[in-house]
Amino acid sequence: MPWNVKDTMSLREEFICLASGRTLPFSELCRRFNISRQTGYKWVERHRTQGGEGLADQSRRPHHSPMRSSDQTVALVLELRRQHGWGGRKIERRLRDLGHANVPAPATITEILRRHGLIHERDS
Template identity: 45%
Template structure:
């Protein structure tokens, strides 16, 4: 008999609902679900603020790239590269 397939969202929702029960131990739930307490509390905070949408994966892309060159400079380098291959 195969294992039932469960989505990441359903697992996180189950965690949050169990953690919301009276007398629940969040750290014990974290151990049971194999996540760090920091992650467990992050899920709880996001769920309180945003509901189910707060449990979705978020992009890990940085908000800014401070080391990136200006677009004009990039264009000038590309033009020089094409001129002098």
């Protein structure tokens, strides 16, 4: 006998169908699908505002990152690395000596270098 396998989207669509029919109390419906009432209301609201696409998993990535280093700062860091081959601590010190405002921490500079492929894992 085969397993009764259902994907997440079909379960969510079934939940919405039963929730819109209002044949069961909402709490009982959520218990049957093994979800919290908060999650059930979230799915109903998403379906109401976005339709079927609202039931798909959504990205948790933030819309903006206010503490992110500016493109200008990243360009300065990369340029100093290419010119001198320095690491995060020395680049941070040099940017401060040059009078730049909002200089990132040495660990942040090192992460910028890693992200752009200028530091390899085996080297650190």
